[in-house]
Amino acid sequence: MTNPLSPGSLAGKRALITGSSRGIGAQTATYVAEAGASVVVNYRSKAPRADKLVSSLTASGATAIAVGADLTDPASVTAMFERVREEFGGLDLLFLNASGGMEQGMAEDYAMQLNRDAQVNALTTALPLLAPGSRIVFVTSHQAHFIETVETMPEYEQVARSKRAGEDALRELIPTIEAAGVEFVVVSGDMIEGTITATLLERSNPGALATRKEAAGKLYDVAGFAAEVALAAVEPVPADHTRYVGDISSFTG
Template sequence: MQTAQRVAIVTGGSGGIGRATAARLAADGMAVVVHYAHHRAPAEQVVQAITEAGGTAVADGGDIADEAAMTALFDRAQQRFGGLDVLVHTAGIMPLAPVEQLDLDVFDRVQRTNVRGTMVVDQLAARRLRSGGAIVNFSTSITRLQTPGYAAYAASKGAVEALTLILARELAGRDVTVNAVAPGPTATPLFFEGKPQQLIDQIAGANPFGRLGTPEDIAELVAFLAGPGRWINGQVLYANGGMA
């Protein structure tokens, strides 16, 4: 059992931003639990890459919105590593449709995963993180850009922002920071899904840097919030290259 090493859980750790974040936190010396929802193999690939680079990581899975599954995951992480210090919650879904055409079952699924899922893991982290810990949730720059088709997703992330800001204040005196990162368009499988190349090029061209963000761009900010950025608390940080 390890107690000196800081320990992080990265939900959605086999996805684009989650994968880059898990690798970055491991490079910073943390033991990382790479969470996956359904498919273990991609998470194991992340673990293998981290361990081959000299880091410490394990894969663990479960429905992010199921409190029993997530309680068991947190239990296993604590038993294996002796404590918990950081939660990075990247897991989420992003079905797109105009409000007029949106299937309400899809809307409910987005809210369950993105809002309830955040509540479940934040609640567990609030109860378990050691002094000096950090919770990093994920919102989106879409809440500022107001892009048509993203209503269900943006609504869920507005709720995540509210939860983040209130939890930061509820944890006063605990020495645990709570922030949200709100990426702009980022080159991940989730972003590319269903988009023609012309639209991708148009979105990239709207950024002052003339490109999409990369998962590593976002992981850099997460690592700061999870590590030395102790005076940043109760904030939503927009990581989009100046797009919004």
């Protein structure tokens, strides 16, 4: 897919994308770097994959570094942003893309730790690095955003509720964010073909993706949705701070 951002449109900007060694995060990092931003590729445990992405970006002339951090570990997050301060001096764009909760072998409250508590900690830790005019982009799903009014698949409900709790917690910080001169926008999309979440849902509920695709009429792939996430860095923030990707009629009636 063609980069939705104009060449040079983010020249001089510094961006960090959480969970960007693969999937939507990696594609978002690519679009942002190609538009001229210096990029921090964050990963939890897949250093080789993150390093490969950084090598690809730098080979194309971009400035990029890979920084590992477990977002559920506050000390790890603090160290990540200290590295950002040392390398880039600050940030202009923070994409809160990392999420999860369907993984096997994690703590019972892992979804809430990652999708709510870690998001709040990442934002508040990063805020001193964000100059006036900067922007924070939080990535979520329609299934999570509308969970209080529209049921989702049982296999995804825990994740959806934890992501909605994270969105609510971040929205409570909007007065503090705006007082610092920083903008905040939520990007909400339907199930995305090719993501680890879609794969895990399909594994636990065969046919789930096809059923959702039939109801929605269209599902975005990774590159298409990442394009919308990247555009959230430059397009005007909606009045309700929410950028909806695709048709939401099946969620709003």
